[in-house]
Each structure stands twice: as C-alpha cells, then as structure tokens.
Amino acid sequence: MFNVAIDCNDLSAQIEFWSRVMETPVAFSDDHEAVIEFPDGPNLFFQRVPEPKTVKNRVHVCLRPSRLRELEVARLVDVGATVVSDHRTPDGAGWVVLADPEGNEFCVLRSDAEREAQQS
Numbered sequence: 001m002f003n004v005a006i007d008c009n010d011l012s013a014q015i016e017f018w019s020r021v022m023e024t025p026v027a028f029s030d031d032h033e034a035v036i037e038f039p040d041g042p043n044l045f046f047q048r049v050p051e052p053k054t055v056k057n058r059v060h061v062c063l064r065p066s067r068l069r070e071l072e073v074a075r076l077v078d079v080g081a082t083v084v085s086d087h088r089t090p091d092g093a094g095w096v097v098l099a100d101p102e103g104n105e106f107c108v109l110r111s112d113a114e115r116e117a118q119q120s
Contacts, residue, residue, distance in 0.1 A: 001042040002042060002043065003035070003042050003043040003044065003045040004042050004043070004044055004045065004059070004061060005045045005046075005047060006018075006044060006045065006046050006047075006104060007046075007047055007049040007051075007053070008046055008047070008048060008049065008102050008104075009048070009049065009050070009052060009102060010101075010102065011029070011031075011032070011033070011034060011046055011047075011048045012029075013101055013102075014034075014046050014100065014101065014102060015029055015034040015036070015046055017079060017080050017081075017100055017101055018036060018044055018046070018100065019036055020079040020080075021063075021076060021079060021081070021100075022036055022038075022044070024036050024037075024038065027043075031048070032047065032048050033045065033046060033047045033048070034046045044061075052102070053102055053103045053104060056105065057104055057105045060104070060105045060106050060107065061106040061107070062095070062106070062107040062108075062109055063106065063107065063108050063109065064109045064110070064111065064112065065108060065109075065111050066111060066112075067111060068111055068113075068114060069088075069096070069108055069109070069110050069111060069114060072108050072111075073096050073098070073108050076098055076108065077098075080100070080101050081098040081099065081100060082098060082099045083096060083097070083098055084097040084098060084099050084105055085097045091118065092110065092114060092117075092118050093110070093118065094110075095107045095108060095109050095110075096108045
C-alpha cells in the first residue's frame with residue numbers, strides 16, 4: 001500500500017493537525033494536496049475538496065501508540081481531536097474513536113506494552 005487519502009476543506013489545518021498527531025513533519029504541500037511520509041508504512045495523502053464530510057468514514061486510520069493509550073488520547077485531544085466513542089473495556093482491551101477537526105474518524109488502540117501486559 002502506498003498511501004491513505006484524506007479529503008479535506010481546510011488543507012493547511014488538516015496537515016498541521018495530522019503532522020502533530022503523527023509527530024512527523026509534512027513532506028510536501030501545495031494549494032491542493034499535501035503528504036506526510038513514513039519510511040515503514042503508507043503515507044497520509046491529503047487533497048483539498050469543495051464538499052464537507054457528511055457521513056461516517058468507510059475507511060479510517062488506526063493508531064497503535066508507543067505511549068499508554070490514555071496518555072495518547074489525552075495528547076490527541078490537546079492537539080484538536082474530539083472523542084467520538086469510547087470502546088475501552090475494564091480488562092484494558094478495546095479502542096477509542098476520535099475525530100479530526102473536519103470530522104474524519106480514527107481509532108487509538110492499546111500500545112504494544114499494554115497488549116503484552118494483558119496477555120501475561
């Protein structure tokens with residue numbers, strides 16, 4: 001897979017938000033499109049479109065943070081994400097659905113350390 005494409009109205013706000021989410025600089029940006037590149041995975045490709053988001057995403061990004069999930073969710077809310085739904089369970093499994101500033105949903109999963117601790 002080469003990239004995941006994200007339509008947006010406010011290109012500069014979206015790439016600033018996602019660059020902060022991914023803690024990775026924007027590799028390319030012009031008036032119509034922008035890219036955040038990753039050496040080991042698909043890129044995030046953003047393209048300006050005239051229409052706003054109106055329905056639930058059919059495809060979304062799932063993040064597995066290196067820090068604890070709760071810390072990552074708090075960090076993402078601080079950079080502008082909104083919690084849409086919380087699917088965490090008492091045993092530590094589950095995920096949190098967030099939305100970017102234009103309403104595109106994405107998930108935050110448990111970190112590898114949290115997964116390993118639960119399996120022990």
